[in-house]
Amino acid sequence: MPLPHVPPHAWEVSPEEAVAIQMQWRERVIRVDCLGEVRTIAGVDVGFEDEGRVARAAVVVLDFPGLVMREQVLARRPVTFPYVPGLLSFREAPVILEALARLRLWPDVLLVDGQGIAHPRRLGIASHLGVWCDLPTVGVAKSRLVGQHAPVAEAAGAWQPLYEGDEVIGAALRTRAGVRPVYVSIGHRVSLETAIDLVMRCTRGYRLPEPLRLAHHLASVVEKGGKEGR
DNA sequence: GCGACAG
DNA sequence: ATCTTGTCGC
Numbered sequence: 001m002p003l004p005h006v007p008p009h010a011w012e013v014s015p016e017e018a019v020a021i022q023m024q025w026r027e028r029v030i031r032v033d034c035l036g037e038v039r040t041i042a043g044v045d046v047g048f049e050d051e052g053r054v055a056r057a058a059v060v061v062l063d064f065p066g067l068v069m070r071e072q073v074l075a076r077r078p079v080t081f082p083y084v085p086g087l088l089s090f091r092e093a094p095v096i097l098e099a100l101a102r103l104r105l106w107p108d109v110l111l112v113d114g115q116g117i118a119h120p121r122r123l124g125i126a127s128h129l130g131v132w133c134d135l136p137t138v139g140v141a142k143s144r145l146v147g148q149h150a151p152v153a154e155a156a157g158a159w160q161p162l163y164e165g166d167e168v169i170g171a172a173l174r175t176r177a178g179v180r181p182v183y184v185s186i187g188h189r190v191s192l193e194t195a196i197d198l199v200m201r202c203t204r205g206y207r208l209p210e211p212l213r214l215a216h217h218l219a220s221v222v223e224k225g226g227k228e229g230r
Numbered sequence: 231g232c233g234a235c236a237g
Numbered sequence: 238a239t240c241t242t243g244t245c246g247c
Contacts, residue, residue: 047239
């Protein structure tokens with residue numbers, strides 16, 4: 001339930017230090033189901049404003065499997081780390097943790113916009129957040145970071161394992177016919193099979209599952225501050 | 231040296 | 238991620 005305190009500079013590290021931290025934290029990731037009955041599921045996404053100088057995190061909590069909106073929170077924070085493929089969590093996790101701290105309903109599972117273990121060092125942002133918060137998480141990325149996969153059948157629900165060598169690190173999942181597949185991977189405490197099942201059960205006619213679609217929308221609409229919203 | 235490269 | 242209008246297709 002509680003959230004680890006985030007020391008002001010806990011995430012203020014150099015890219016080299018960030019890689020070292022990932023090498024140390026990768027082993028803490030739990031790749032099997034270690035969660036109870038799922039009654040609420042959340043989604044988190046990050047948007048930017050002021051020419052990329054400020055990050056905005058949106059977290060949306062929904063009932064499961066009903067998918068009725070239960071709570072939504074926003075957090076804003078100056079960006080302190082550049083975008084470097086493979087080090088996304090050091091750029092986006094700080095503002096996400098701030099948003100999660102404002103949540104009064106702790107979700108049973110969290111869907112994250114990005115990779116879980118389908119990452120060079122098996123610690124994408126979904127896994128990093130999961131371990132940090134000891135929360136079951138699933139990585140749902142709109143594009144591939146690493147790994148290869150066979151062509152995915154056109155039907156909604158079809159998927160192909162994502163491989164890096166002999167290791168299955170995730171799945172290319174067609175959430176809807178006619179759209180590019182999304183990349184689902186274990187975040188923390190959720191098996192790949194369960195991750196795929198949860199994503200499909202949260203999908204309602206769009207490429208992205210509802211928690212992420214709503215979080216993305218919320219992170220894009222700002223009343224005051226950056227743009228006008230859309 | 232030449233690509234690839236979550237958001 | 239973000240800058241941005243109209244436009245092609247189901």
